[in-house]
Amino acid sequence: MASVPQFRLVAQICRPSIQRRAAQPQHVIMGLRHGNLQFGAQFVQKIHTKDEATDSTASELHKINNQTLGAAAGSFPVVTLPNGDKLPTGTVGALLVNIKAYDKGNEQERQALEPAIRAAVPVLRKVGMFDLFPPEEWVEGGSPGRALVGTLALSEK
Numbered sequence: 001m002a003s004v005p006q007f008r009l010v011a012q013i014c015r016p017s018i019q020r021r022a023a024q025p026q027h028v029i030m031g032l033r034h035g036n037l038q039f040g041a042q043f044v045q046k047i048h049t050k051d052e053a054t055d056s057t058a059s060e061l062h063k064i065n066n067q068t069l070g071a072a073a074g075s076f077p078v079v080t081l082p083n084g085d086k087l088p089t090g091t092v093g094a095l096l097v098n099i100k101a102y103d104k105g106n107e108q109e110r111q112a113l114e115p116a117i118r119a120a121v122p123v124l125r126k127v128g129m130f131d132l133f134p135p136e137e138w139v140e141g142g143s144p145g146r147a148l149v150g151t152l153a154l155s156e157k
Contacts, residue, residue, distance in 0.1 A: 085126060092127070095120040099145030110144075117145065121152045 076090040095117065102113045124130060130153055138150025 081126060087123060087126065091120060091123050092129075095124070095149075099143065099149065102145035102148065103143050113145075114148070117148055118152055121149065121156060124149070125153070125156075 076088065076093075078086050078088045080086050098113050098116050098120075102110050102117065105113065135150040135153035135157075138146045138153065140150075141147065
């Protein structure tokens with residue numbers, strides 16, 4: 001049995017003195033590890049079809065992200081943005097895994113991943129990712145997955 005590479009990314013954007021208080025709107029804590037992409041992609045697509053995620057939906061996605069990314073329950077907190085939106089962390093990490101899989105995938109695999117990538121665009125917008133890295137920069141890279149994210153972000157402006 002071939003070994004599966006383990007991906008790991010941890011990024012924190014927060015006040016240095018209060019790093020893990022998920023209720024603080026200024027906190028974004030992401031994590032990434034290899035996990036079951038199919039389950040996470042199906043759930044993210046479900047979130048995207050709603051106008052606004054409820055607290056219970058955010059809680060469900062929180063559990064799904066932990067499972068998808070191979071983390072222990074509660075490893076990734078749910079954060080509250082200044083506008084009151086609740087976003088489970090790990091969603092961006094799952095997007096990174098999906099982009100990597102999209103880049104390596106054939107046409108059928110790419111079509112299966114596209115809804116999950118599309119669903120992540122509003123989350124990226126909410127956390128200010130496109131303020132740091134404009135959609136045009138996503139499109140210009142050599143990665144088809146990144147280009148898809150940029151194209152979707154430009155079309156949803």
